[in-house]
Amino acid sequence: MSRNEATVTSALPQTSTILASLGQAAFVWDIATDALHWSDHVGAVFPDIPAASLSSGAEFAKLIEPERAIRLDALSQSPVHGGDGTPYRIEYGVRASTSAPLLWIEESGSWLAGADGKPARAQGIVRINNERRARDQQLLKLARHDPLTGELNRAHLIAALAATIEETTRFRTSCAFMLIGIDHLARINDAFGFDVADAVIAEVANRIRSRLRAGDVLGRFSGNKFGLILKNSTVDDMNVAAERFLAIIRDEVVPTKSGPVSVTASIGAVSVPRYARNTDEVINRAHEALDGAKRRRAGSFSVWRPNVERDAQRRVNIRVTDEIVTALNERRIAIAYEPVVAARSREAAFYECLVRMEQDDGQVLLAPDIVRVAERLGLIRLVDHRVLELVIAELANSPAVRLSLNISPDTTMDTDWWTSIECLMRAHPGVGERLIVEITETVAIQDIDDVRGFVTRLKNFGSHIAIDDFGAGYTSFRNLRKLGVDIVKIDGAFVQNIAQSADDRAFVQTLIDLARRLQIKTVAEWVQDEESAVMLREWGCDYIQGRLIGLASSQRPWGAGAEAVLPAAG
Incomplete structure (x- = not known):
């Protein structure tokens, strides 16, 4: 030593x-x-x-x-x-x-x-x-795995997916990616509580795990969704696996502390690399397939495949979205006026304001082309804000005219839209008394209390409330009274054929009679011929609108001395 x-x-x-x-x-x-x-x-x-x-x-x-x-x-x-x-x-x-x-x-x-x-x-x-x-191992596990199910978390699932895609490309093999979504999990939350829903999620994960092959990768993608990588999987393998997963989730109830819960799941899948070559494509297309499965039927399976019509529509959506934003910025959103007349005198009662968009080439897009895309892509609030500004400005400039304004379902509960209308009303006193706000029947039945608050605030400014496309949904007349609705606009799909259809005649006449008994004014849309107009007048319909009366025009159809004839609400 x-x-x-x-x-x-x-x-x-x-x-x-x-x-x-x-x-x-x-x-x-x-x-x-x-x-x-x-x-x-x-x-x-x-x-x-x-x-x-x-x-x-x-x-x-x-x-x-x-x-x-x-x-x-x-x-x-x-x-x-x-x-x-x-x-x-x-x-x-x-x-x-x-x-x-x-x-x-x-x-x-x-x-x-x-x-x-x-x-x-x-x-x-x-x-x-x-x-x-x-x-340290526990912290590492928590960093990689979902704490509820013990499966990979989203970040590491996507990392595993990226590695698998690279592997399939290098070795020229194929795999499948599935999104498995538990159906109606929100209902379980509401009915039993979040702890029971968590137990369902954990049990579904266990059942999926029990049917995996060696090498397959399972992870929790989001609250009610699991992502699953099936390595070396053909299309036939994918179909067999999906049915196996659906069956094991569906066939046995999930025992929980609150009692047994019946659960189903839907699956969307995409074949890799045949129909997707990177993680973004894989996830987006699996989501599309899952949404398609849920729309078709809860508890079903759908595989993503190319769709020429869908791709073409998306290109249109992108183009129209860009056009809408540009038109808003360049003040190329305008309104057209469609007359609504008294059924007996044929005098103008008010004008419905319909959105128009002037394109760069001089063509004009009509409301159906704009509103559908704007609602689907989340731009409708911006369009409704601009139309509101134009309508209030026109009411301020034309003190003898009444105008009606359609707003989308999303805008109904938009606090920014309400702030705008309050500011505009205060800036132009008296304008609110000549404004009619039209909301769809779907909105009226979504949350009666919230909608009633919206209606009450508008009525405080003297505005009238109309339910558009009445008869297409399931609103009861009791709810109309509860909301304080002034006008119902009978869905034109029932009105346009009353001269030929006994069923449509019975339906429209019944609606008019009930509305009259409740002192609610009625407007018949899509009136196209004189015979229909006479029937509606005799049944007691208050106002008519449609091709017989006149189509919407961007020109102001009223003169300086025009007088609105809409009576006060009963």
Whole structure:
């Protein structure tokens, strides 16, 4: 033993008791002879490891997992610091035998170089850090896995998908990606609580996991959706797998603390790389397929395939979206006026304002072309805001005219739209009394209390409320009274054929009679011939609108002395 080694080992017993109580042991390693010298209580740190396995670096290395050469590698790869020694720190596992548990070791110390500049001697401390290792592993697991189901989280699922796509491209194989969505999970939340819904999610994950092949990858994509990578999967394999997953989710109820819950799931899938070559395409197309499955029937399966009509419509949507935004910025949104006349006198009662958009080439897009796309792409609020400004400005400039304004369902509950209308009403006193706001029947039945609050605020400005396309939905007349509706506009689909259809005649006449008894005014839309107009007048319909009366025009159809004839609401 060298003089330096003797000095160190003589000092070891002085601190060995303290180190042992901390689960630590000190060592000196003579690398030239490979001899390991430990503090006296090393047996307390490694109780199941024989002394022979601790006597040399080579013998100790046989116990190390996963890399046996980790200690020598750490020394040889550290930059030399000089005479004070070069510090190092490593972690590794030690297993006394194949059946023994793995002990995680943290080793820290320093080494000194010999005359050749290579490590000649190392000294330091080892300590057991199983608890910290377990905690680190748990944190790593939480970073990679969903805490509820234990499956991969979204980020790592997408990373696995990217790796699989690269693999299929390199080896010219195929795989499938599925999105599995639990149907009506919100209903379970509402009926039983979120804890029961969580139990359902966890059980569905277990059932899917039980039907996976080796190599398939499952992850939780979002709240009620799982993503599944089926490696080396043909289209036939995908269909068989989907039916297997649907059946195991559907066929047995899920036991929960609140009782058994019946669950179904829908699946959307895409074949990779045939129909998708990157993660964005894969996920988007799997989503499309899942949405298609849910629209068709809950608990069904759909595979994404190219669709020429869908792609063409998307190109149109992109073009029209750009045109709408540009037209809004360039003030090319305009309104046209369609007359609504009294059924008996044929005098104008008010004018319905319909949106128009002037295109760069001079063509004009009509309301159906604009509104459908704007609603689908979330632009309708901007369009409704602009139309509101134009309508209020026209009412302010034409004090003897009444105008009606259609607003979309989304705008009904838009606080910004309400703020705008309040500001405009206050800026132009009296204008609200000549404004009729038309809301669809669908909106009226969505949330009766919210809609009633919206209606009340408008009525405080003296405005009238009309229900558009009445008869197409399921609004009861009781709800109309509850809302304080002034006018119902009978859906033109029932009006246009009353001269030929006895069923339509009975339906429209009944609506008019009920509305009259409740003192609600009626407007018949799509009146196209004189015979229909006479019938409506005789049945007591208050106003008519349609091709017989006149189509919408961008020119103001009223004169300076025009008088509106709409009576006050009953």
